[in-house]
Amino acid sequence: MTAPPDVETPVAGTEAGREMPGRAGPSGAITSAGPDLVVRARAAGAKGWVVVRAAARTLVRRLLPIVRPVTVLGWVAIAAAIVMYVLSQWGGWQEFAVGAVALAAAFLVALLFTIGRSHYDVGIDLRTHRVVVGEPATGRLEVTNASSRRMLPSRMELPVGRGVGRLSIPGLKPGETHEELFVVPTERRAVIEVGPARSVRGDAFGLVRRVVRWTEPEMLYVHPRTTSLSGAVAGFFKDLEGEATKELSNDDVSFHALRGYVPGDDRRYIHWRTTARTGPTAAATTAAR
Numbered sequence: 001m002t003a004p005p006d007v008e009t010p011v012a013g014t015e016a017g018r019e020m021p022g023r024a025g026p027s028g029a030i031t032s033a034g035p036d037l038v039v040r041a042r043a044a045g046a047k048g049w050v051v052v053r054a055a056a057r058t059l060v061r062r063l064l065p066i067v068r069p070v071t072v073l074g075w076v077a078i079a080a081a082i083v084m085y086v087l088s089q090w091g092g093w094q095e096f097a098v099g100a101v102a103l104a105a106a107f108l109v110a111l112l113f114t115i116g117r118s119h120y121d122v123g124i125d126l127r128t129h130r131v132v133v134g135e136p137a138t139g140r141l142e143v144t145n146a147s148s149r150r151m152l153p154s155r156m157e158l159p160v161g162r163g164v165g166r167l168s169i170p171g172l173k174p175g176e177t178h179e180e181l182f183v184v185p186t187e188r189r190a191v192i193e194v195g196p197a198r199s200v201r202g203d204a205f206g207l208v209r210r211v212v213r214w215t216e217p218e219m220l221y222v223h224p225r226t227t228s229l230s231g232a233v234a235g236f237f238k239d240l241e242g243e244a245t246k247e248l249s250n251d252d253v254s255f256h257a258l259r260g261y262v263p264g265d266d267r268r269y270i271h272w273r274t275t276a277r278t279g280p281t282a283a284a285t286t287a288a289r
Helices: 034-067 072-091 094-112 272-278
Strands: 008-012 019-024 030-032 120-126 130-132 137-145 154-160 163-169 177-184 190-194 198-202 209-213 218-223
Touching: 072 094, 120 218, 137 154, 137 218, 154 177, 154 190, 163 177
Parallel strands: 130 218
Antiparallel strands: 008 019, 019 030, 120 137, 137 177, 154 163, 154 198, 190 218, 198 209
């Protein structure tokens, strides 16, 4: 006897050995509901994992602007404050508690220096992009206050090759421009990258440091010094080096030094190739005129 349709009948589980409810189909065969539950559980787990990853990305995106300005020294100060606070609670040492509070206070005060944002128009103007070794290469950095309020004094950094130039920018009124001149060393042949100009905000201890980039780098090409070479001179054969000379000799084989043969000329100076082309009646010789 088969069970009527839509009547639940217990069936044995395949893996856990537990009995799971089954449902008889129209043909009377009993099907298990276990795989459906597994699929639903996996789908729910995947959906939960997606939600967790989205929340983690949002949290990292929110915390990154706060964490990024912290320098290595700042992280060391935070770690030292935590260790000192744990030691003060564990051993009852008030000195460690005072040190932890002092470090935490210094770090919080340092964070105040990174609050706010400046509005500048910054430009780098190199006098030339190509110089010869030893020639002076100068440039100009222009900083303009592009906001509608007065800007407090700030610091600018200008990388030049492997070095970094640090410039102090005074307080600027709205629309006011400040210029700083700089010199690029050109002792050797190189391609020097000047810039980008960047403003720096931070505390005096270096716990936090916020950098804003304002320009693109400029390239300065330092070429080697060139020297003109004079023509080489080898004996009397100056014409062979490309220099025509007015001093003719019997040993000259230049075309402009040939002349017709005159009876009495030494046969050693007869130019036989030219004589062969002109004929036996017009011999050519290189005797001096």
